Amino acid sequence: MHHEHDLPAEQRRHWEQVYRENPDMYGLEPSEPALFAAELMREHQAHNVLELGAGHGRDALHFARCGLNVHATDISESALEQLRAHARAAGLDVHTAVHDVREPLPHEDASMDVVFAHMLLCMALSTGEIRAATSEIARVLRPGGHLVYTVRHTGDAHYGTGTPHGDDIYEHGGFAVHFFSREHVDALASGWQLLEVHPFEEGSLPRRLWRVTQRKP
Structure with a gap:
């Protein structure tokens, strides 16, 4: 087990470098989870959506194209610069903020209809940090x-x-990736209504993921 360096700081530097050196690294087409989330928002007549870990914005831009009021955060300023450039080019309005999910969210209580996070919670976060982030959500x-x-x-x-x-x-x-057990998913849903845990694959490995949908009572 490694303790000789500051993993969170190292990961921040790594992601900034990755986005700076690989513009639009995930492409501009929305992810499958974003398509699902956009349909969920349409069904529930959502207006305000917060995306955590938005990267260069492929999903945030899709939400904006759907007519949603989009707030997007990421730890990388380079990623958000790319997002803002694409939004300007498309005539879309996306509110952006550099933010580390270990810190309190810069949004008011009960101000969002939906929070979306594609692979953000499985970054280099401790279980305690993930629980705190879920409480903030x-x-x-x-x-x-x-x-x-x-x-x-x-x-x-x-x-x-x-x-x-x-x-x-x-x-x-x-x-660095924090891999989730099903027990971890269930524990994070304590106090919520857990609606679905949907398995899917993405990428060339392929990465194996769960798409989790839960509702605040």
């Missing part, structure tokens, strides 16, 4: 609002391999 969601998040899980091919950092966090190629 509950704070900014209105009653009856939805959280849709995706995480790589313990059935993924990379789980248990690479550089271990404890707490089910393993690092491959500079990317």
Whole structure:
């Protein structure tokens, strides 16, 4: 187990470099979870959506194209610069803020209809930090609002391999991932209505993930 360096700071530097050197690294087409979330928002007549870990904005831009009031945060300023450039070019309005999910969210209580996070909660976050982030998400969601998040899980091919950092966090190629067990998903849903845990695959490995949908009572 590695303790000789500051993993969160190292990951911040890594993601900033990755986005700076690989513009639009995930393409501009929305992810499958974002398409699902957009349909959920349409069904529930949502207006305000917060995306955590928005990156260069492929999903935030899709939400904006759907007519939603979009707030997007990411730890990388370079990523958000790309997002803002694409939004300007498309005539879309997306509110952006550099933010580390370990810190309190810069949004008011009950101000969001939906919070969306594609692979943000399975970054190099401790279990305690993930629980705190989930509490913050509950704070900014209105009653009856939805959280849709995706995480790589313990059935993924990379789980248990690479550089271990404890707490089910393993690092491959500079990317540290916290792999979720089903028990972890259920624990995070305590106090929520857990609506669905949907397994899916993404990428060339492929990465194995869950798309989790839960509602604030």
